[in-house]
Amino acid sequence: xxxxxxxxxxxxxxxxxxxxxxxxxxxxxxxxxxxxxxxxxxxxxxxxxxxxxxxxxxxxxxxxxxxxxxxxxxxxxxxxxxxxxxxxxxxxxxxxxxxxxxxxxxxxxxxxxxxxxxxxxxxxxxxxxxxxxxxxxxxxxxxxxxxxxxxxxxxxxxxxxxxxxxxxxxxxxxxxxxxxxxxxxxxxxxxxxxxxxx
Numbered sequence: 001x002x003x004x005x006x007x008x009x010x011x012x013x014x015x016x017x018x019x020x021x022x023x024x025x026x027x028x029x030x031x032x033x034x035x036x037x038x039x040x041x042x043x044x045x046x047x048x049x050x051x052x053x054x055x056x057x058x059x060x061x062x063x064x065x066x067x068x069x070x071x072x073x074x075x076x077x078x079x080x081x082x083x084x085x086x087x088x089x090x091x092x093x094x095x096x097x098x099x100x101x102x103x104x105x106x107x108x109x110x111x112x113x114x115x116x117x118x119x120x121x122x123x124x125x126x127x128x129x130x131x132x133x134x135x136x137x138x139x140x141x142x143x144x145x146x147x148x149x150x151x152x153x154x155x156x157x158x159x160x161x162x163x164x165x166x167x168x169x170x171x172x173x174x175x176x177x178x179x180x181x182x183x184x185x186x187x188x189x190x191x192x193x194x195x196x197x198x
Contacts, residue, residue, distance in 0.1 A: 004180045009037045012086070012098045013177040021124040022098070024091040031086035031097065035079045044075035059150020073148055080144050081166055085137020094124040095133045099177050114178040118170040134170065138163040 002010040011034050022030070034040070048070035051057060060069040086097040100122055102113045121131040142159035149158075 004176055007039055008176070009034050009039055010177055010180070011037075013101060014098050015101045015103060015181075017100050019098075019100075021096060021126070027090050027097060028087045031082045034086070035082035040078055041075060044071055044078060047074040057150060057153045059152040073145065076148060077141055077145055077162065077166070080141035081138050083137075084140045085134045089133035089137050089140075093133050095131065096122045096124060097133065098122075099174050101178055101181075103178075103181070110178055111175065114174040115171045117174040118167050135163075135167060138166045141166070 002013065004010055011030055048067055051070045051074070052062065052067050055062070057070060057073070060066045060073075089095070090097045099114075099117055102110050104110075117131075118134050119131050120128060121134065122128055139159070142163040145162060146154040146159060
């Protein structure tokens with residue numbers, strides 16, 4: 001039920017910083033739960049449509065066939081990213097794939113905190129450090145994508161570029177996760193409860 005606007009999954013967001021670390025099984029469960037969510041398929045469809053309109057990855061061609069190939073590639077990128085960056089590497093490196101919402105403090109401080117979350121994460125021992133799993137996972141996913149992207153769209157440069165794009169998108173997603181409760185309180189029709197009541 002953790003969703004932004006009722007549609008965008010927020011399964012990897014935590015508001016309580018004292019939340020216990022995840023087991024290996026839980027990391028895989030949350031990763032698959034997010035990657036297989038209908039919203040992710042819709043997002044891949046939107047991404048494929050934009051790519052087709054811009055004639056990105058021209059090796060796929062145009063028409064329904066070109067769109068289908070772009071859709072498959074876009075979703076495969078997403079799935080691989082969640083599998084490697086959200087499950088396999090976090091288990092191996094003992095890193096927590098979740099976003100820990102700051103939820104208080106000056107706006108700029110929270111903005112920068114959310115933006116940096118793809119590069120800095122909590123570890124299973126509750127310390128904080130570089131987010132090796134997320135960054136490496138997206139590089140691995142970018143490398144795997146060379147197997148299904150058209151020959152003209154392969155290579156080290158494009159692999160790094162795709163990984164950097166996903167990392168930037170992850171920062172934007174973290175911004176939504178950080179500020180959604182604040183925005184939600186100001187939505188029209190949102191009932192205001194007296195202090196101390198649910």
